[in-house]
Amino acid sequence: MSALLSVAGVSKRFRGLLAVGNVSLDVMERDIFAIIGPNGAGKTTLFNTICGVFRPDGGTIAFAGERIDGHPPDEVCRLGIGRTFQLVRPFPGLSVLDNVIIGALLHHRSVEDARARAEEVLRRLDLFNQRHQRAASLTLPDRKRLEVARALATQPRLLLLDEVMAGLRPTEVDRMVAIMTELNRTSGLTIVLIEHVMRAVMALATRVLVLHHGAVIAQGAPAEVVRDPQVIKSYLGAEEL
Amino acid sequence: MTRQVDALQAKPAPLGRSRFLSTLNLANIPRRGLILLAVLLALLIAAPAFTSDYLLSILILILYFAYTGQAWNVMMGFAGQLSLGHALYVGIGAYMTAALFIHFGTPPWIGLLVSVPIAMAAGAVIGFLAFRFRVAGTYFAILTIAFAEFARIGFDHWDWVGASSGLFLPVATYTQNDLWHLRGRPIMFYYLILAMTVLAFLLCRWLLGSRLGYFWQAVREDEDAARAVGIATFRTKMAAVVISAGLTSFAGMFYAFYYNNLFGEQVFSIGRSIEIILGPLIGGVGTLFGPVLGAFLLTGLAETLTEILGLIGVDLPGAKQVFYGFCLLLVVMVMPEGVWPWVARKLGLETRQ
Incomplete structure (x- = not known):
């Protein structure tokens, strides 16, 4: 291989x-x-x-x-190849959902499809309930998961x-x-950390x-x-x- | 999981009417927002019936700034690219449509086919130079000023457009309104600028919720992070500049045919560029209602001030400019996000964004 x-x-x-x-x-x-x-x-x-x-x-x-x-x-x-930043860099003024929609728009031409994809990713990363919050208002652990969510939405x-x-x-x-292990097992995602x-x-x-x-x-x-x-x-x- | 996703999306409404509504995304606006909007629009449509000529001219000015502010907002508010030279695009639009009309009798609507592409090309040149060579932030703003200044000096020496003695459109006393040649009474210009403002608003609303609009916001918020999610930032920023320039040049046509005279020295002056951006700055950069509200507040209050000063017999040259400065200072200190976000919160109109 x-x-x-x-x-x-x-x-x-x-x-x-x-x-x-x-x-x-x-x-x-x-x-x-x-x-x-x-x-x-x-x-x-x-x-x-x-x-x-x-x-x-x-x-x-x-x-x-x-x-x-x-x-x-x-x-x-x-x-x-999707990535996160060491010092988290979500789009601060946008909502959590919009952050992830932007990632999903890479492979979706329609915003509605991207939204559906983004919601799916947010559920996976336990961020669905915070989806309407501004990214800047999240706690650090949540912002870290948001970085991962946004990267994942690009379907790397x-x-x-x-x-x-x-x-x-x-x-x-x-x-x-647990999230990483699950992604690796179920989606076959390769991870470098x-x-x-x-x-x-x-x-x-x-x-x-x-x-x-x-x-x-x-x-x-x-x-x-x-x-x-x-x-x-x-x-x-x-x-x- | 799929079922939950479905439940969260808007309920499928009957076809026809709903399809139109869904393109405008009205479903996201709270009901009382829609009512307010309808009332405002109805008032504006009815306004000429009960306003004096003077008041009508003020309303025209307000709507003109609402329109140009909206166009400028595409670049700065949506995509985060600060232009301090938007008078360039107004000027190109004004001069090209006017010169074609004067020299060849070309109707302005046909003239737009020339002026808008030229303005877009000018925007593309500035954008290309800046984004290709990584001129960003303040330096980018200075570049936009430089191009407006080039144009100011250039047009002031260009004989075909009247050079420094100005370009004048033939004027007569009109009894009828000729929309095709834009010759007519102020009321025609009022409805024209009102229609332009409404259309620009709808266009911007659609753009902001589009794929491109999301990419613009990503670039505005954090360009490196935008690149990391695969956004071609060069193209994205170029689109913002070109669309904003094209929209703004449209206002140039209005300007030329409404005022009937053009002087390069004035049209392209930096003061004009600043006037364009004051509305959105005060109303709220990046919001859809900001430029509209800002134009109403600023122009409305400034004209009231002039009127009051005139009534009490005080002649203070530059009072309007000082007033603009004061408003800007106040907003920057008290509500740096602009007046609209505050108003929206007070009215309970906050959208989920």
């Missing part, structure tokens, strides 16, 4: 700083692939390079067999989640984990990649990776698992 997302030797530097150096990874269809690593490791830069926000300085990125490096973000999304094959668990209470993390909350990583991920100073230091099944001495030294430290 060939990879759905294939990153090969990608580098990205900002002036003198090498944010991502020669990173390669393959995400298989239906994987839940976690990228972990300390702050400043280059996780979000790697993410933004995949999404088309940055053009890589070297290497290639392919999605479903098609080169996407250097494509603008809207085109990458149209090809089937691959969902990129940038720290959707950060700032959530353990019960909310479990709820998000950047995450610091190890509780979520261990519960969700089928594969884990550890990034440190822009380079891959370990990759593999979650249970193996967390026992890797280098990973413990550079990232996990004394954190209890």
Whole structure:
């Protein structure tokens, strides 16, 4: 089986700083692939390079067999990659429903169809009752789920989640984990997530990649990776698992 | 789950009438909103029967600003692109239809076939330069001013349109109204601008609820997030500028044939651009009623002020401008979202949006 997302030797530097150096990874269809690593490791830069926000300085990125490096973000999304932002960015002045309708309009020409799709997604993410609230008035956990809902409404094959668990209470993390697991199981959605909350990583991920100073230091099944001495030294430290 | 979704959507009403209503989406407006709207429209339609010529000219001015404010609102209120040079599109519309009429006797409605595309092309050029080279925010606004200024100086030196000595439409004392050539009495112009304002309102309402309207709002709220959900932001913003420019140039035709004289120095001046945006700013940017309410408040109050000053024999040049400034200041400080959202809340007319 060939990879759905294939990153090969990608580098990205900002002036003198090498944010991502020669990173390669393959995400298989239906994987839940976690990228972990300390702050400043280059996780979000790697993410933004995949999404088309940055053009890589070297290497290639392919999605479903098609080169996407250097494509603008809207085109990458149209090809089937949905994303969330680390610092949530819902459309603040619009209602929750309108936020998700906008996502759904990518593949629906009629606003009514998009509305039906959006309502379905909102139910899935437990946001249906808040659908008429302004996005800006939601609590952080709700805004995080709204980001996921809006991305999902674009009907992606691959969902990129940038720290959707950060700032959530353990019960909310479990709820998000349950939603992700369900999406992955029932819709066959492939997920790549950047995450610091190890509780979520261990519960969700089928594969884990550890990034440190822009380079891959370990990759593999979650249970193996967390026992890797280098990973413990550079990232996990004394954190209890 | 499907059943629940169905229950939430509007009940299917009988065909015919309902199909028309559903295109206008009237179902979303509260009943008393509809009644208010109907009363307002009826008053406006009946107005010429019991107003003086002077009052009629004020109403024309109000509706003119309501129309242009609505057109400007498409760009700024819907898509978040600030234009401070909308006099450019009014001017193009005015000059082109007037010049064609004077030189070739072209009826203004035919002239529109030339003037509107030219205005849209001008909007497209500005939009292309700005959005292609990522000129945004304040710099974009400055670019729109620059183009209006180019036009001001250009038209002031262009002999075919009368250069600095002005362009004049032939005027006679009209006993009959010739709608096709737009020669007639003020009452004809009143109903014309009223019809234009109503149509612009309906068009904007439809646009705002359309797929494009949603994309505009997404771009307005957060352009990066809009791109992340697959919106081609360049095209989306271009559409806003071009549609807004086309709509605005339509008002130019009205302006030329109502006032019968055009001076580039005045028509394209930045003051004119500012006048256009004051209504929506005060009424509420991005709302449908904001530009209309703003025009009524601002022009209505300013003319009342002038009238009162005249009655008590005080001659204060620039009093109107100072008054505009004062209103703007007050609104920005007290209700930065504009007057309409506040009025809507008071009247219990808040739509679900």
